[in-house]
Amino acid sequence: MQEIKVRSFSLKKIPFKLIIIYAVLLFFVLLINYPFIWMVATSLKSRTEVFTIPSRLFPAVPIWSNYAHAWALAPWAKYFFNTIIAAVVPTVGQMFFGALAAYAFTRNFRGSKIIFTFFLGTMMIPMQATLVPNYVILRNLSWINTYQGLTIPFITSAFSIFLLRQYFLTIPKDYEDAAVIDGSGPFYYLFRILVPLSKSALITVALFAFMDRWNDYIWPLIMTTKDTMRTVQVGMAVFQSESGTEWTYLMAASTFVSLPGIILFLIVQRRFIDGVMMSGVKG
Structure with missing residues (x-):
């Protein structure tokens, strides 16, 4: 029976420069998409939860009925x-x-x-x-x-x-x-x-x-x-x-x-x- 070799994934094999590039790109992706994420998260909150201080990005319990x-x-x-x-x-x-x-x-x-x-x-x-x-x-x-x-x-x-x-x-x-x-x-x-x-x-x-x-x-x-x-x-x-x-x-x-x-x-x-x-x- 032929053995199947599985290559293990290791961060050490990835160049450090490439990790920095992807980290910067990920940061800008989250930054650009943050308004949309905030919009969707706010749409699932209750009326009182929107103005709660300190505010939280995601609702404790999503309220899907807001869309209806x-x-x-x-x-x-x-x-x-x-x-x-x-x-x-x-x-x-x-x-x-x-x-x-x-x-x-x-x-x-x-x-x-x-x-x-x-x-x-x-x-x-x-x-x-x-x-x-x-x-x-x-x-x-x-x-x-x-x-x-x-x-x-x-x-x-x-x-x-x-x-x-x-x-x-x-x-x-x-x-x-x-x-x-x-x-x-x-x-x-x-x-x-x-x-x-x-x-x-x-x-x-x-x-x-x-x-x-x-x-x-x-x-x-x-x-x-x-x-x-x-x-x-x-x-x-x-x-x-x-x-x-x-x-x-x-x-x-x-x-x-x-x-x-x-x-x-x-x-x-x-x-x-x-x-x-x-x-x-x-x-």
């Missing part, structure tokens, strides 16, 4: 439904139209670099500078308190087009030459070859777009006046003003509002990192 009470105090189901629409539609739009525009900017047509430079210049214009003109336009279209007003202005993004264009440039041109030899047109090459090879970049665009719309507060605030059209961020502000000093319920609401974005990032984080790294390789 916080959910019942506001129409969160409607808020989440509105936010999902306001986030998913622009995300799909930025992936589709971003791929079309990015592919066009990879072509060497006359004036392409000048047009692309001016196009990137729009990224430097802050949203606050265009807030009033955009609101006036959508008000004239009667899109206040509508899903069109929450989604249509964001179905394209200069940043998404820039990121996809940079990623498309890293893909060898041999693929396109082979597609042309086989008789394929530009749309066939884009959607059947280029897009499947750019999954990491598309996932990165989707994550940026989704989180941007999910966490947006200003635009839904001015575009919605009815409670039935509010998103979770506007709903959080209203909930805070109505709940007052009910910190346990407020932290519980903050937790389940933040959870979808955290879960989404954990699912796609590997593709996200690859997309960000590869999108800046070639200009």
